Amino acid sequence: MAKHDPALDRLFHALSDPTRRAMLHRLAQGPAAVSDLAALSGFRLPTVLRHLAVLEEAGLVATQKDGRVRSCAFRPEALRPMADWLEEQRRIWEARLDRLDDYVTRLMKERKT
Amino acid sequence: MAKHDPALDRLFHALSDPTRRAMLHRLAQGPAAVSDLAALSGFRLPTVLRHLAVLEEAGLVATQKDGRVRSCAFRPEALRPMADWLEEQRRIWEARLDRLDDYVTRLMKERKT
DNA sequence: CCCATACTTAGCTAGGTAGCTAATTTTCCG
DNA sequence: CGGAAAATTAGCTACCTAGCTAAGTATGGG
Numbered sequence: 001m002a003k004h005d006p007a008l009d010r011l012f013h014a015l016s017d018p019t020r021r022a023m024l025h026r027l028a029q030g031p032a033a034v035s036d037l038a039a040l041s042g043f044r045l046p047t048v049l050r051h052l053a054v055l056e057e058a059g060l061v062a063t064q065k066d067g068r069v070r071s072c073a074f075r076p077e078a079l080r081p082m083a084d085w086l087e088e089q090r091r092i093w094e095a096r097l098d099r100l101d102d103y104v105t106r107l108m109k110e111r112k113t
Numbered sequence: 114m115a116k117h118d119p120a121l122d123r124l125f126h127a128l129s130d131p132t133r134r135a136m137l138h139r140l141a142q143g144p145a146a147v148s149d150l151a152a153l154s155g156f157r158l159p160t161v162l163r164h165l166a167v168l169e170e171a172g173l174v175a176t177q178k179d180g181r182v183r184s185c186a187f188r189p190e191a192l193r194p195m196a197d198w199l200e201e202q203r204r205i206w207e208a209r210l211d212r213l214d215d216y217v218t219r220l221m222k223e224r225k226t
Numbered sequence: 227c228c229c230a231t232a233c234t235t236a237g238c239t240a241g242g243t244a245g246c247t248a249a250t251t252t253t254c255c256g
Numbered sequence: 257c258g259g260a261a262a263a264t265t266a267g268c269t270a271c272c273t274a275g276c277t278a279a280g281t282a283t284g285g286g
Binding site: 004005006008009012013015016017018021024025028029030074076079082083085086089090092093095096 | 117118119121122125126128129130131134137138141142143187189192195196198199202203205206208209
Binding site for chain 4: 148158159178181182183
């Protein structure tokens with residue numbers, strides 16, 4: 001049917017959860033530790049860690065350990081494939097509108113003859 | 114933590130599956146019947162019907178029955194909330210960059226004194 | 227050294243999802 | 257009418273996911 005793009009799968013999947021979107025929302029304002037995210041979300045650490053892993057697999061977040069604490073940072077460039085996909089849909093849709101337009105134009109010309 | 118937006122959940126979830134994205138890709142070029150989508154995807158009708166239901170719940174597709182056949186059409190305006198979300202992330206991120214810029218500027222001024 | 231902090235890992239439960247086959251329903255056509 | 261075509265529904269299996277608790281590891285401060 002079409003070329004499977006696993007990166008896009010992971011990206012959309014990561015964003016389909018409100019907790020993960022809220023975490024991203026927070027991280028877009030600056031880095032935070034895992035427990036900061038846990039406190040904000042009201043979930044336990046293991047749960048938050050799982051969500052973080054999903055965000056990391058999608059490339060949306062990068063983390064690193066400084067001593068005991070793991071610092072998490074937003075990676076905005078990871079959203080690019082989504083913006084590109086959106087743009088492609090728009091392109092296809094508009095091409096279709098153009099064809100429709102041509103079709104209607106042709107119909108009207110024929111009607112005139 | 115944050116206001117849960119179920120519409121956005123459904124939208125991203127619907128798009129997280131390659132089969133559903135391929136179906137959308139097809140529908141963006143014009144309406145199609147359920148069996149057309151099945152033929153294209155290589156999946157059985159019940160499976161395709163399930164994917165269609167997910168797309169409909171997300172508002173991405175509208176369907177209607179003409180006699181025996183159900184016609185499916187793409188609804189591009191359903192992508193708007195996603196574009197808005199993307200834009201909001203960008204806004205937050207850039208505000209953060211501005212604050213960083215201010216901070217660095219302040220640091221440099223202090224160094225001069 | 228000791229202990230509190232900050233994760234991390236293991237493992238559980240409840241509930242969801244994607245694919246299928248088989249059986250039913252609805253509509254078109256000869 | 258009678259059968260083929262196009263959906264639809266019911267119900268199955270095999271994962272997968274989100275939340276949790278409990279126990280383990282590693283690091284910083286006194």
